[in-house]
Amino acid sequence: QKEVEQNSGPLSVPEGAIASLNCTYSDRGSQSFFWYRQYSGKSPELIMFIYSNGDKEDGRFTAQLNKASQYVSLLIRDSQPSDSATYLCAVFNSNSGYALNFGKGTSLLVTP
Amino acid sequence: EPEVTQTPSHQVTQMGQEVILRCVPISNHLYFYWYRQILGQKVEFLVSFYNNEISEKSEIFDDQFSVERPDGSNFTLKIRSTKLEDSAMYFCASSDPWGPSRTEAFFGQGTRLTVV
Numbered sequence: 001q002k003e004v005e006q007n008s009g010p011l012s013v014p015e016g017a018i019a020s021l022n023c024t025y026s027d028r029g030s031q032s033f034f035w036y037r038q039y040s041g042k043s044p045e046l047i048m049f050i051y052s053n054g055d056k057e058d059g060r061f062t063a064q065l066n067k068a069s070q071y072v073s074l075l076i077r078d079s080q081p082s083d084s085a086t087y088l089c090a091v092f093n094s095n096s097g098y099a100l101n102f103g104k105g106t107s108l109l110v111t112p
Numbered sequence: 113e114p115e116v117t118q119t120p121s122h123q124v125t126q127m128g129q130e131v132i133l134r135c136v137p138i139s140n141h142l143y144f145y146w147y148r149q150i151l152g153q154k155v156e157f158l159v160s161f162y163n164n165e166i167s168e169k170s171e172i173f174d175d176q177f178s179v180e181r182p183d184g185s186n187f188t189l190k191i192r193s194t195k196l197e198d199s200a201m202y203f204c205a206s207s208d209p210w211g212p213s214r215t216e217a218f219f220g221q222g223t224r225l226t227v228v
Contacts (some may be wrong), residue, residue: 041218043203074184088155097167098143098207099157100217107132 002027004091004103012109019076021040021106023089026070032092033072035083038105044088079110085094114138116220118204124226125194133189133223135204143167144187144218145205146179155203160211161187194227201225 005025013019021035032051035042050056050063050072062075072091076083086105092098116146124141125131130142137144146158160167161179191198200223205217 036219043201043222046216046218049216090155094218098160098162098209099145100147100155101157102155104154104225 002093002101004089004101006089006103006106007092008104009107010109010112011044011107012104013079015079015081015110015112017079017110019079019083019108021074021076021087021089021108022095023072023074023103024070025072025089025091027093027101028067028070029095030067030070030091030093033062033063034090034100035072035074036088036090037083038088038103039085044090047087050057067102071106076108079108081110081112084108084110113215114140114218116206116218117204117221118223120223121221122224122226124228127196127227129191131191131194133191133204133225134201135187136145136185137191137204137206137218138208139171141206141207141208141218143183143207143217145207146189147203147219148172148200148202148203148224150197162181174214191225194225196227199225199227200203225226 034049035047060077064073088105089103090100133205144161157170159173178190201222204220207217
């Protein structure tokens, strides 16, 4: 069973702080890694994806990937109350088809 | 901005009844998917569809499930004889495998299926 693990949280950070969300995966053949945001009762919304080791920045978001450690993270700078949601890590391996394998998600609460 | 649309947004059905969930994927996308999310649990893959046939399916996608692309725009998921445990949010997604971010999947707003 190929697992994607996330701490369920909740992770509570004050407004303006950096939120750090982590994800580990068991499938060494994984090629692409995605972070989705999901508000309660809504569908997953893609925030960003990363393929290569290192950092990838997009606005207030930075994804970090370390394939050797099978670890991917998402940093949210200047956190806002509107960032309060569940963040889903999803992993893709084309050798396993085009399906995404999701973690259970980390609940983030940004307090004013 | 193009989006995946799903209908209905909420469906209530009696146990044992058949339901059809409908999706209109993004028009230039070639891969279509159904995922489900039971309340409080993770998003789970059900099936992918490419070139008018099932590309991959999970162990959840048993004989009571089927998918179809009846015309050039719609993509449907049929559950033949619903069970209480089929109650979940069902998400349709699509992706463009030849685009610049070929594995990026866009999700519809979901259909909440309640089996009573």
